[in-house]
Amino acid sequence: MIKTLYQMVQRNISAACKNSGRSTEDVTLIAVSKTKPIPKLEEAYQLGIRDFGENKVQELVEKYEALPKDIRWHMIGHLQRNKVKYIIDKVSLIHSVDSIKLAREIEKEGKKHNLRMPVLIEVNVAREESKFGLYPEELDDFFDEVRQFQHIEIKGLMTIAPYVHNPEENRGVFQELRKISVDISMKNLDNTDMSILSMGMTGDYMVAIEEGASMVRVGTGLFGEREYTLHEEIEE
Template sequence: MIKENLFSVEQNILAACKRAGRKREEVTLIAVSKTKPVSMIQEVLEEGILDFGENKVQELTAKFEVLPNNLRWHLIGHLQTNKVKYIVDKAVFIHSVDSYKLAEQINKEAAKKGIISNILIEVNIAREETKYGVFAEETYPLIQEIAKLNNIRVRGLMTIAPFVDNPEKNREHFRNLRQLNIDIKMKNIDNVSMDVLSMGMTGDYEIAIEEGATMIRVGTGIFGERDYSI
């Protein structure tokens, strides 16, 4: 099943890139493996996927210990400051930074390990009350502050778009996030590169690619439906 699902996702990515006049290598597919066992991750690995996304620190660290060390782990869920020390040297990207306090803690722990931590600022682009993330107008001031921290590199923006029945409804949000990313990039802030746009999930990743996503986060489309009772 996983092999067939991955083939289907890959065909969709190629088609979306073609429609947008983009190269396939401009888009990184992150397989969202939250709640999924190591055995399923290994199946995906066999198909050449190396980027995996987890929501919870505990789950990521447990899988990190038993899977090959060439995997690229992405923390995509909400991160509490007291959990940063467990993750900072294991995740190649932390996608969900939404406060200076969290960035400060990541910087502190990264300094202890002698590393630079790649982070994305989570933007609540649709202004949903139930979502984490800063609003669009708060993003630039936050990045200006975070940019002063030595062991963090702000690489771009991330958003979780609304759950919709028609993915076209999210095009506007993806377009707005991309424009925000461009606007901030043009300010040429030291220590800020803005080369990453993490947006699009199983239901809407093709639209996200058409609107400029450089990372898409696909879970159900690869692994199948999740069982949250386990």
């Protein structure tokens, strides 16, 4: 089943890129594997998928230890400061830096491990109280401090758009994140690269790609219906 769904997602990505005059090489598919058992990830791996997204630290660490080491792990969920130390040397990219306190902790752990951690800044474009992320007007103060860090590499922005039935309803959210990234790029800040826009999930990733997404996070669209856990909070 994963093979069929993967082929469908690939076709959709190609169609969205064609609609917007982009190359499929400019879009990275993140397979959102949270709650999925290891055999399903192994099946996806055999199809050539190498980028997997998790939102729970313990689950990410367990899968990291069990699966091939050429997988690029993405931390896409809210990250508690006291758990940064468990993943700092395991993930390729942290998508969800949503506070200066978290950024400071990543900087501290990066120094301990002598590495520069690539991160995305999570922006709560839609201003949903149930979602994490900085509001757009908080970004200037955030960047003033974080751009001076030596063990963080700011690679772009991420947002989690509202859950909607019609993906067109989120087009404005994606347009706004793109605009924010362009505005930041024009400031030529130290240690700040806006090459990545992580936006769009199973229900709206085609619209996100049309509006400039360079990473899309697809879970249900690849693995089928969610295997829900108690108190699950973040959509795919």
